[in-house]
Amino acid sequence: MKQHWLVRPGTIRLLWVIFLFVLALTILASLSTEVHGWFRIDGSFAFYAWYGFLTCIGMVIVAKLLGRLLQRKENYYDRD
Amino acid sequence: MTGISAIPPGLPLILGALLLPLLGLRIRAALVLGLPLLTLALIWQIPDGVSLRLTFLEYQLEPVSGDRLSRLFGTVFAIMAFAGGLFALNRARTLELVAALVSAGSAVGVTFAGDLITLVAFWELLALSSALLLWSAMTDQSYHAGMRYLVIHLLGGVILMAGVIGHIADTGSVTFTSMALDSPSHWLMLAGFLLNAGAPPLSAWLPDAYPEASPTGMVFLSAFTTKTAVYVLLRGFPGADILIFVGLYMIFYGIVYALLENDMRRILAYSIVNQVGFMICGIGIGTELSMNGAAAHAFAHIIYKALLLMSAGSVLYMTGKRKCTELGGLFRSMPLTTACGIIGALSISAFPLTSGFISKSMISQAAADETMAMVWFLLTAGSAGVFLHAGIKFPWFIFFQKDSGLRPPDPPLNMRLAMILCAFICIAIGIWPAPLYAILPFPVDYVPYTRAHVIEILQLLLFSGLAFFIMLPYMKRTLTITLDWDWFYRWLGPRAINGLTQVLSRWHTHRRTDFLRHLGHLFGTLFLYHGPRGILARTWATGSMVLWVVILLGVYLVAYYF
Numbered sequence: 180m181k182q183h184w185l186v187r188p189g190t191i192r193l194l195w196v197i198f199l200f201v202l203a204l205t206i207l208a209s210l211s212t213e214v215h216g217w218f219r220i221d222g223s224f225a226f227y228a229w230y231g232f233l234t235c236i237g238m239v240i241v242a243k244l245l246g247r248l249l250q251r252k253e254n255y256y257d258r259d
Numbered sequence: 260m261t262g263i264s265a266i267p268p269g270l271p272l273i274l275g276a277l278l279l280p281l282l283g284l285r286i287r288a289a290l291v292l293g294l295p296l297l298t299l300a301l302i303w304q305i306p307d308g309v310s311l312r313l314t315f316l317e318y319q320l321e322p323v324s325g326d327r328l329s330r331l332f333g334t335v336f337a338i339m340a341f342a343g344g345l346f347a348l349n350r351a352r353t354l355e356l357v358a359a360l361v362s363a364g365s366a367v368g369v370t371f372a373g374d375l376i377t378l379v380a381f382w383e384l385l386a387l388s389s390a391l392l393l394w395s396a397m398t399d400q401s402y403h404a405g406m407r408y409l410v411i412h413l414l415g416g417v418i419l420m421a422g423v424i425g426h427i428a429d430t431g432s433v434t435f436t437s438m439a440l441d442s443p444s445h446w447l448m449l450a451g452f453l454l455n456a457g458a459p460p461l462s463a464w465l466p467d468a469y470p471e472a473s474p475t476g477m478v479f480l481s482a483f484t485t486k487t488a489v490y491v492l493l494r495g496f497p498g499a500d501i502l503i504f505v506g507l508y509m510i511f512y513g514i515v516y517a518l519l520e521n522d523m524r525r526i527l528a529y530s531i532v533n534q535v536g537f538m539i540c541g542i543g544i545g546t547e548l549s550m551n552g553a554a555a556h557a558f559a560h561i562i563y564k565a566l567l568l569m570s571a572g573s574v575l576y577m578t579g580k581r582k583c584t585e586l587g588g589l590f591r592s593m594p595l596t597t598a599c600g601i602i603g604a605l606s607i608s609a610f611p612l613t614s615g616f617i618s619k620s621m622i623s624q625a626a627a628d629e630t631m632a633m634v635w636f637l638l639t640a641g642s643a644g645v646f647l648h649a650g651i652k653f654p655w656f657i658f659f660q661k662d663s664g665l666r667p668p669d670p671p672l673n674m675r676l677a678m679i680l681c682a683f684i685c686i687a688i689g690i691w692p693a694p695l696y697a698i699l700p701f702p703v704d705y706v707p708y709t710r711a712h713v714i715e716i717l718q719l720l721l722f723s724g725l726a727f728f729i730m731l732p733y734m735k736r737t738l739t740i741t742l743d744w745d746w747f748y749r750w751l752g753p754r755a756i757n758g759l760t761q762v763l764s765r766w767h768t769h770r771r772t773d774f775l776r777h778l779g780h781l782f783g784t785l786f787l788y789h790g791p792r793g794i795l796a797r798t799w800a801t802g803s804m805v806l807w808v809v810i811l812l813g814v815y816l817v818a819y820y821f
Contacts, residue, residue, distance in 0.1 A: 183591055186662070202725060205718045212711045217627040218635065227639075227718035234640035235647050235726035238511075242518040243733060250519060250739040256749055 265311040268301040272364030295340035302333040324373025328700045332370040332490045339482040346677035347475035355395035359479040362388035366483040374433040375423045386412035396473040404471035411464040419451025456488035457532045463745035470524035474572035498545025506540025510641040517648035521736045530649040541622040547701040552621025559614035563606035566681035570600035577667035583736040588662035597658040599678040606685040608650030614688035617707040643723040
């Protein structure tokens with residue numbers, strides 16, 4: 180079966196390139212605006228970029244750890 | 260005081276809904292779409308202040324009492340009833356439509372209730388109609404989920420009622436105004452309100468119940484119960500500090516549990532808790548900006564969450580599947596559903612040009628204005644997390660990810676139209692927020708589209724997206740559920756009671772045998788002496804009796820002599 184154009188490896192590589200380019204663009208754009216932090220650290224360089232990135236990785240890790248403790252098979256509550 | 264503005268605006272929805280089973284298909288369709296519009300028209304006829312007073316026992320009821328906040332919530336409930344009705348038309352069972360319209364009418368009823376007695380009445384009607392809405396899916400799971408839903412919500416109703424009675428006893432007034440947390444009855448009312456909002460520790464009822472509704476039923480369910488709770492908290496407990504912490508807990512609870520979840524509609528259910536968390540946090544901050552933010556976010560949220568659930572509902576309706584592990588690659592054959600799902604996902608993530616952007620940022624701005632640093636940092640992390648668990652995760656696992664081999668077409672026309680309507684509203688509010696800002700409870704001088712703000716949010720969200728794709732290997736879905744506080748009443752409770760019953764019955768059996776053995780001994784001994792062959796039952800000769808009498812008299816004589 181012919182692959183949909185969107186899932187071909189070439190397209191996916193291109194999408195990654197565009198994505199990284201846009202990421203770089205948002206950082207460049209923040210250089211040109213006046214940074215107005217309310218609490219000092221949020222005025223640091225590209226604060227929203229690294230803060231978003233790190234907190235997301237943190238949340239996935241916390242979820243993973245909590246999952247080890249709390250995840251059960253789907254039929255856990257099923258009546259017999 | 261009289262005339263059209265004295266008609267409780269929820270009443271046509273409730274009474275009209277009860278007529279549905281008696282009517283033909285065409286008239287039924289006309290009513291399902293027409294009644295919400297009639298309600299919307301009535302809502303905008305209601306002036307500020309009380310337009311209807313009734314006397315009940317010795318209390319003055321105010322079933323119709325309007326202001327900006329009531330109209331805002333009433334409006335979005337009516338829009339939602341219309342959009343949900345359009346989505347469900349010809350697909351849902353009659354019982355489901357009746358229950359959906361009654362719950363919409365009850366939600367509108369709560370928003371225009373000027374007194375606590377009317378409020379509690381509509382509150383309970385909302386709980387009952389929501390349970391019926393769940394049961395109308397007619398599956399075994401929906402039956403049990405509906406039972407658990409009802410148990411929790413009737414408990415919440417009792418707690419609220421106790422608080423209301425206490426409040427009336429304390430103050431002698433039934434009017435529903437803002438309250439301070441200065442008496443046990445106010446704490447009880449807060450607890451009753453929060454239970455409906457999905458607050459901890461009893462938040463598990465929401466992801467437990469809603470996903471068991473029918474594909475169309477969950478669209479209705481998502482809108483009314485939790486947002487009615489947001490409305491009463493906005494009016495009843497603005498600026499209560501505890502709400503900030505409750506809201507923050509809900510935000511991260513929703514994110515973490517949604518990240519671990521495999522069922523697409525449970526992901527969206529957890530994200531309801533997450534989004535309501537933002538609103539409750541805004542209510543807790545309690546400034547005009549944050550209250551406006553909470554109200555605007557509730558408005559925007561109802562529409563984009565409905566859109567997300569319509570898109571998930573369409574997938575479920577067309578494929579019969581709801582697990583991420585069984586879905587994927589549906590963008591090929593469901594382009595419209597994919598596009599609408601993505602618009603909903605972008606809106607919930609508060610992307611610029613969508614409705615979430617112009618509402619949620621008011622809440623974090625209010626936290627910054629109040630120099631609540633910790634709250635602001637957590638809200639910002641929460642915003643990033645929303646993109647992670649709902650903004651990307653939902654569309655990615657359903658419509659892209661792997662090719663599941665499924666090729667279902669887009670859903671029928673009415674479902675497509677409902678999705679297009681909601682998607683349109685999401686983008687329209689995002690591009691042109693002025694009409695929504697104009698109907699918020701307080702005057703708005705907030706400008707969402709500044710260059711800095713747009714760039715900041717884009718950075719935050721796009722780098723969260725980067726984190727998602729980097730962490731993707733760790734996010735592989737598994738066939739699991741995640742335990743929640745409901746474990747205590749779904750697993751531990753029944754087992755504890757079973758265990759106790761067993762111990763008691765064993766003790767009882769044991770005691771019983773012991774007792775019977777002792778009883779047997781007693782009867783045996785009695786039988787030995789008194790039985791037919793016992794020594795005391797023998798026949799005695801008259802001579803021996805005379806002998807014994809003589810001996811006794813002799814002993815008596817001797818004793819007397821001494």
